[in-house]
Amino acid sequence: MNYETDQRGALLIGGIPAKDLADQYGTPLYVYDVDKIRANARAFVNTFQDYDIPAQVAYASKAFSSIAMLEVARQEGLSLDVVSEGELHTALESGFPAEKIHMHGNNKSIQELEMAVENNIGCIVVDNFYEIELLHAILQEQQKEMDVLLRVTPGIEAHTHDYILTGQEDSKFGFDLSSGQAEEAFLKVNEASRINMKGLHCHIGSQIFETSGFEMAARKLFSALNDWSEKYDYQASVLNLGGGFGIQYTEEDQPLDLDQYAHSLIKEVTELSARYNYPIPEIWIEPGRAIVGEAGITLYTVGSIKDVPGIRTYVSVDGGMTDNIRPALYQAKYEAVLANKMKEINHQEYAIAGKCCESGDMLIWETELPKVEHEDLLAVFSTGAYGYSMANNYNRFQKPAVVFVENGNHQLVVRRESYQEITRLDLSYLNREG
Numbered sequence: 001m002n003y004e005t006d007q008r009g010a011l012l013i014g015g016i017p018a019k020d021l022a023d024q025y026g027t028p029l030y031v032y033d034v035d036k037i038r039a040n041a042r043a044f045v046n047t048f049q050d051y052d053i054p055a056q057v058a059y060a061s062k063a064f065s066s067i068a069m070l071e072v073a074r075q076e077g078l079s080l081d082v083v084s085e086g087e088l089h090t091a092l093e094s095g096f097p098a099e100k101i102h103m104h105g106n107n108k109s110i111q112e113l114e115m116a117v118e119n120n121i122g123c124i125v126v127d128n129f130y131e132i133e134l135l136h137a138i139l140q141e142q143q144k145e146m147d148v149l150l151r152v153t154p155g156i157e158a159h160t161h162d163y164i165l166t167g168q169e170d171s172k173f174g175f176d177l178s179s180g181q182a183e184e185a186f187l188k189v190n191e192a193s194r195i196n197m198k199g200l201h202c203h204i205g206s207q208i209f210e211t212s213g214f215e216m217a218a219r220k221l222f223s224a225l226n227d228w229s230e231k232y233d234y235q236a237s238v239l240n241l242g243g244g245f246g247i248q249y250t251e252e253d254q255p256l257d258l259d260q261y262a263h264s265l266i267k268e269v270t271e272l273s274a275r276y277n278y279p280i281p282e283i284w285i286e287p288g289r290a291i292v293g294e295a296g297i298t299l300y301t302v303g304s305i306k307d308v309p310g311i312r313t314y315v316s317v318d319g320g321m322t323d324n325i326r327p328a329l330y331q332a333k334y335e336a337v338l339a340n341k342m343k344e345i346n347h348q349e350y351a352i353a354g355k356c357c358e359s360g361d362m363l364i365w366e367t368e369l370p371k372v373e374h375e376d377l378l379a380v381f382s383t384g385a386y387g388y389s390m391a392n393n394y395n396r397f398q399k400p401a402v403v404f405v406e407n408g409n410h411q412l413v414v415r416r417e418s419y420q421e422i423t424r425l426d427l428s429y430l431n432r433e434g
């Protein structure tokens with residue numbers, strides 16, 4: 001894992017001592033190095049620009065959505081993928097241009113579709129037959145038109161955890177290509193005069209390290225497009241190959257450089273266009289994890305330490321599955337350091353536990369660390385994606401604060417939740433006043 005330290009052996013994040021951030025904002029604390037977010041965004045955007053290929057790099061805001069994050073995404077020229085009213089609301093609040101917003105979802109509600117149409121977002125990625133009917137009726141009612149992509153499942157099993165696989169036929173998402181379902185949807189959309197069919201979308205899964213799955217998906221989608229071109233004289237202007245580009249959580253993960261993913265998609269799509277004599281469509285992608293994952297670090301304070309002789313030593317921190325549910329949900333692995341003891345040599349193996357009332361609330365099962373003491377500051381790397389966005393209030397813990405660091409400055413961008421905010425929706429049953 002790449003990190004900076006000062007001469008005293010203290011971890012620096014974007015040039016700022018992690019300890020200073022923890023002292024000022026408290027722990028647990030999510031800290032983002034904004035330079036890294038920008039560099040990741042640019043790796044994708046610049047590659048398409050270098051090849052002069054029309055493209056949209058849509059940040060999948062499910063990975064981490066907040067006003068500040070979306071301001072940075074907008075500054076970097078990204079488009080945006082939202083999957084709910086809440087994510088769309090955040091995008092609009094942040095001033096994100098509506099025409100660069102794409103909406104996803106396998107069960108979009110009438111309200112979500114109405115909100116998308118009312119706000120004239122750029123594109124809806126249509127997922128099922130019911131949605132085509134709903135969308136058409138809403139467009140009639142609002143007297144508007146909408147660009148759409150059809151989400152298809154290309155029948156690809158990417159090498160990743162089962163729960164984050166999405167491109168296989170047995171999936172709740174999208175229209176199946178091989179059974180002809182996608183073609184049926186294509187014909188339905190074409191009948192709907194207010195829906196403009198811009199092209200196809202697929203997303204084969206998440207945390208993927210090879211380019212072969214994306215290339216195979218491009219081939220499958222192109223073959224369908226070529227078919228529809230011959231049969232119906234239809235030409236797509238957009239091909240969206242989704243997100244899923246892998247990042248490094250531990251030394252075992254060896255992801256490609258981000259520009260290599262973009263490069264392989266450009267190569268595959270241009271070759272396919274030449275082979276089928278098909279005008280090169282705009283390439284759209286939807287990276288989430290790859291933009292923010294490695295840019296985020298979570299800081300925790302060490303509390304109790306329990307030795308189970310001959311088995312393991314549990315080090316409990318002041319957060320856990322409420323701020324990072326990924327180890328419990330996907331057996332995800334992380335690396336950690338003691339931010340205040342970066343120069344000390346490793347002492348023994350520890351298990352890092354959260355503080356929820358749940359044995360599965362573990363952040364890391366095995367990690368070598370210097371001798372751990374109460375009040376040490378533990379930093380867990382690569383927590384920028386699906387950490388804050390999947391945070392929850394189990395045991396009524398507060399969601400942590402989020403701080404952005406850039407150019408030697410730090411700024412609070414999401415406040416720590418207060419206990420008043422946790423109980424804000426509760427109503428008394430016994431009506432104590434009466």
Ligand SMILES: Cc1ncc(COP(=O)(O)O)c(C=O)c1O
Nearest residue numbers: 060203206243244286287288289
């Ligand atoms: C449709 C779609 N697009 C984009 C993403 C973002 O994926 P990732 O964060 O792995 O890039 C997801 C999540 O897996 C998704 O379901």
Ligand SMILES: N[C@@H](CCCC[NH3+])C(=O)O
Nearest residue numbers: 062164166206326385386
């Ligand atoms: N939330 C998941 C990925 C799912 C992505 C959404 N399709 C993760 O943390 O890895």
